[in-house]
Amino acid sequence: MRGGIRYIVMFISLVLVQVLVLNQIQVSGYLNPYIYVLFIMLLPLSLPLYIVLPLAFLTGLTVDVFSNTLGIHAAATTFIAYIRPLVSRSISTHEEDRSDYPGMKYNGFRWFLYYTIIMVFFHHAILFFLEIFTFADFVQTFYRIVLSSLFSIFIIVLSQFIVFRD
Amino acid sequence: MRSLFRYLFRNYGFFLFIILEIVALFLVFNYNNYQKVKYLNSSNVVAGSVYNSFNSVVSYFALARVNAELAAENAKLRSRFQTDESEPMIFENKAPAFVPSDSTLFQFISAKVINNSVNKPFNYITLNKGRSDGVKPDQGIISASGIVGVVTNVLESYSMGLSVLNQRWSVSSKLKKNGSLGSLLWDGEDYRFAELMEIPFHVELQLGDTIVTSGYSSIFPEGVIIGTVNAFDKPAGENYYNITVKLTTNFKALSYVEVVENLHVDEIKELEKLIQENERGN
Numbered sequence A: 001m002r003g004g005i006r007y008i009v010m011f012i013s014l015v016l017v018q019v020l021v022l023n024q025i026q027v028s029g030y031l032n033p034y035i036y037v038l039f040i041m042l043l044p045l046s047l048p049l050y051i052v053l054p055l056a057f058l059t060g061l062t063v064d065v066f067s068n069t070l071g072i073h074a075a076a077t078t079f080i081a082y083i084r085p086l087v088s089r090s091i092s093t094h095e096e097d098r099s100d101y102p103g104m105k106y107n108g109f110r111w112f113l114y115y116t117i118i119m120v121f122f123h124h125a126i127l128f129f130l131e132i133f134t135f136a137d138f139v140q141t142f143y144r145i146v147l148s149s150l151f152s153i154f155i156i157v158l159s160q161f162i163v164f165r166d
Numbered sequence B: 001m002r003s004l005f006r007y008l009f010r011n012y013g014f015f016l017f018i019i020l021e022i023v024a025l026f027l028v029f030n031y032n033n034y035q036k037v038k039y040l041n042s043s044n045v046v047a048g049s050v051y052n053s054f055n056s057v058v059s060y061f062a063l064a065r066v067n068a069e070l071a072a073e074n075a076k077l078r079s080r081f082q083t084d085e086s087e088p089m090i091f092e093n094k095a096p097a098f099v100p101s102d103s104t105l106f107q108f109i110s111a112k113v114i115n116n117s118v119n120k121p122f123n124y125i126t127l128n129k130g131r132s133d134g135v136k137p138d139q140g141i142i143s144a145s146g147i148v149g150v151v152t153n154v155l156e157s158y159s160m161g162l163s164v165l166n167q168r169w170s171v172s173s174k175l176k177k178n179g180s181l182g183s184l185l186w187d188g189e190d191y192r193f194a195e196l197m198e199i200p201f202h203v204e205l206q207l208g209d210t211i212v213t214s215g216y217s218s219i220f221p222e223g224v225i226i227g228t229v230n231a232f233d234k235p236a237g238e239n240y241y242n243i244t245v246k247l248t249t250n251f252k253a254l255s256y257v258e259v260v261e262n263l264h265v266d267e268i269k270e271l272e273k274l275i276q277e278n279e280r281g282n
Helices: A002-024 A037-042 A049-067 A072-091 A104-132 A138-162 B002-010 B012-030 B045-083 B265-281
Strands: B106-116 B122-127 B140-143 B146-154 B159-166 B171-175 B181-185 B193-197 B210-213 B225-233 B242-247 B256-262
Touching: A002 A037, A002 A049, A002 B045, A037 A049, A037 A072, A037 A104, A037 A138, A049 A072, A049 B012, A049 B045, A072 A104, A072 B012, A104 A138, B002 B012, B045 B106, B045 B122, B122 B146, B122 B256, B193 B225, B256 B265
Parallel strands: B146 B225
Antiparallel strands: B106 B122, B106 B256, B122 B159, B140 B146, B140 B256, B146 B159, B171 B181, B171 B210, B181 B193, B193 B242, B210 B225, B225 B242
């Protein structure tokens, strides 16, 4: 139960940081970091898909509602929630060493960095292509994905050093 | 039959994933139909009040600038009021964008921008006024320095709209000096500039020419300032100029805006309907 409250607090604070702080950073159209995916990344790995998928959908939908982009965040977060078990399996060398809690502390910096890079990149790629909904400016959209991903990855990894230490 | 159920049960994750993705994509492709998704946008109570309370804290930091803008607008309005009643209603930068010539035609509702973006391909604005304040869909949003957008969704106490910086709509506009009509479209690049289309080559253009709203739609009054011509060229093999317009509104620093209510909008819509019916009859 205490764990549940912890995740609720995490959900609310990540969504608020996303819509009130990061969505307001208007440096350029190339830099739109989305760090709320950390909520989905940090759910326990043993949590069954019938909980993770609806949770991810709901998280995406909440951000959609706040940013008037109905459906695109929901689609992207549902996708990364579905590939999450696959990602964590593929980057873990020793299955038994992997912790149920996919934070940095239990899995090490390297593991967490790979995990973040893959999850964030897939999320951003789906998000930006759905948002613009054309492959016409492929290069430009690709730049947006890469630059925003780098920024998001940096913030997410940094957050593991500062906020989510336990 | 049983083996089918067993198969579905074993792969429930995949099916759940497909169902949720279909729902999400359905929402994406239906979003153009704004009225259908009334509550799933930033004008709903939760999102609206989160933005509103956050904005009530952050807006203190902009108070100095907002005050200066209001004072400048007051001064301009007062000097206009005293000197010349018959002056055309358009002013240059940083001036009141619009003063109605026939005050019974348009009414203005003051509102505050509580959420806004400039760096997405489709940017939206959330306002702290809603149905209870008289805001309705399809009303224009203007600020002291020019046009801002149009209201699309209205709920009880908040509303949201498209900003000019949204590639999903264009503004019917004209050159102030000779009335040539064009439409203004944002290209998704820079929040300070937009493109003006459909101005033919025979129109004489100069850098710095003022672009205003045409008044041909019931959204905006005629003559609200949009921007000035920043650059133009004549692309080979085409009939229309490529014009870049520098927008007078600073979308990065929006605070107080006015929602324009056209008091004759029902009449105009009725007439338009009549015309359409007549056309269909012929």
